[in-house]
Amino acid sequence: MSLLDYILGSRKKTANVAKDRLKLILAHEREEGGPDFLPALQEELLAVIAKYIPVDKNNIKVSMERKGDFEVLELNILFPDQH
Amino acid sequence: MARIIVITSGKGGVGKTTTSAAFASGLALRGYKTVVIDFDVGLRNLDLIMGCERRVVYDLINVIQGEAKLQQALIKDKHCENLYVLPTSQTRDKDALTVEGVTTVMDELRKDFDYIVCDSPAGIESGALMALYHADEAIVVTNPEVSSVRDSDRILGILAARSRRAEQGEEPVKEHLLLTRYSAKRVEDGEMLSMEDVKELLRTPLLGVIPESEVVLQASNQGIPAVHMGNTDVAEAYKDVVARFLGEEKPLRFIQAPKVGFFKKLFGG
Numbered sequence: 001m002s003l004l005d006y007i008l009g010s011r012k013k014t015a016n017v018a019k020d021r022l023k024l025i026l027a028h029e030r031e032e033g034g035p036d037f038l039p040a041l042q043e044e045l046l047a048v049i050a051k052y053i054p055v056d057k058n059n060i061k062v063s064m065e066r067k068g069d070f071e072v073l074e075l076n077i078l079f080p081d082q083h
Numbered sequence: 084m085a086r087i088i089v090i091t092s093g094k095g096g097v098g099k100t101t102t103s104a105a106f107a108s109g110l111a112l113r114g115y116k117t118v119v120i121d122f123d124v125g126l127r128n129l130d131l132i133m134g135c136e137r138r139v140v141y142d143l144i145n146v147i148q149g150e151a152k153l154q155q156a157l158i159k160d161k162h163c164e165n166l167y168v169l170p171t172s173q174t175r176d177k178d179a180l181t182v183e184g185v186t187t188v189m190d191e192l193r194k195d196f197d198y199i200v201c202d203s204p205a206g207i208e209s210g211a212l213m214a215l216y217h218a219d220e221a222i223v224v225t226n227p228e229v230s231s232v233r234d235s236d237r238i239l240g241i242l243a244a245r246s247r248r249a250e251q252g253e254e255p256v257k258e259h260l261l262l263t264r265y266s267a268k269r270v271e272d273g274e275m276l277s278m279e280d281v282k283e284l285l286r287t288p289l290l291g292v293i294p295e296s297e298v299v300l301q302a303s304n305q306g307i308p309a310v311h312m313g314n315t316d317v318a319e320a321y322k323d324v325v326a327r328f329l330g331e332e333k334p335l336r337f338i339q340a341p342k343v344g345f346f347k348k349l350f351g352g
Binding site: 022026030 | 228229232233236237240244245249270273274275276277280284
């Protein structure tokens with residue numbers, strides 16, 4: 001880009017556009033996907049719990065959430081009805 | 084005890100194999116006994132970049148399947164005394180690499196070598212996971228370009244979760260960022276993400292910057308690892324990368340565009 005282009009302001013800095021787009025998408029993807037170990041953690045927890053209590057594998061949910069400065073690991077298990 | 088380093092990126096075509104060849108050669112030039120392993124099963128290319136494609140007899144898969152001894156598959160590099168290449172197979176069977184098989188090979192190599200450099204395939208499929216699994220350190224090769232940066236971020240997440248160190252709760256894999264195909268001129272013109280931008284986006288320490296250069300193609304044309312390309316900026320930049328990896332202080336070079344004259348600046352060119 002020449003000085004004349006700069007003075008005339010004829011081109012927007014595309015590197016800045018790239019950086020802004022990446023900032024947004026990376027923040028979104030890091031949050032959304034959660035850590036990659038979540039599916040494995042869910043499997044292993046299920047295996048342990050199933051040893052003691054019969055649970056359906058659809059009734060266990062593991063999620064990770066960012067709240068301010070810390071992350072919260074949430075474990076949600078729905079036990080079957082007691083007779 | 085050997086240290087295992089994976090050269091990875093997520094995205095293809097960013098310079099993983101070029102970097103694997105140059106980095107492994109650089110370590111060997113510094114006197115370390117080094118082996119560089121191709122993990123790209125079915126798309127073997129490290130042998131071409133290292134210039135040993137006509138000397139491949141046995142490969143990693145032959146060793147894993149017990150058809151050859153490790154010593155038979157290791158190819159001695161022609162440029163460096165301490166360097167060996169372990170090529171991969173051209174098989175289309177993508178399950179040829181097994182965790183157990185790779186672990187056995189790694190354990191055997193660990194006894195003999197100072198450094199084991201693993202050239203990862205692109206993507207996040209089993210070959211790439213296998214290449215990074217045993218790593219103690221990772222060099223994430225990134226181009227200053229949106230899709231490469233995004234894929235690098237993805238692979239950093241996988242390193243933190245799927246490596247042996249992560250699985251066994253050990254100290255995490257030490258991550259390094261290597262920017263390749265960097266054009267200082269385009270960065271100054273605001274047309275390319277700067278090294279500071281990429282470092283900030285990926286939150287990973289920068290090991291080096293390799294400038295965009297025609298030397299890389301000249302090197303691969305001849306099967307000579309880029310670090311051997313005389314007094315070129317690419318060869319020097321890779322030597323600096325190796326030095327920094329070994330803990331030396333080396334200021335970044337080749338990150339400033341050559342000065343242009345007043346008229347060129349005024350009218351562009």
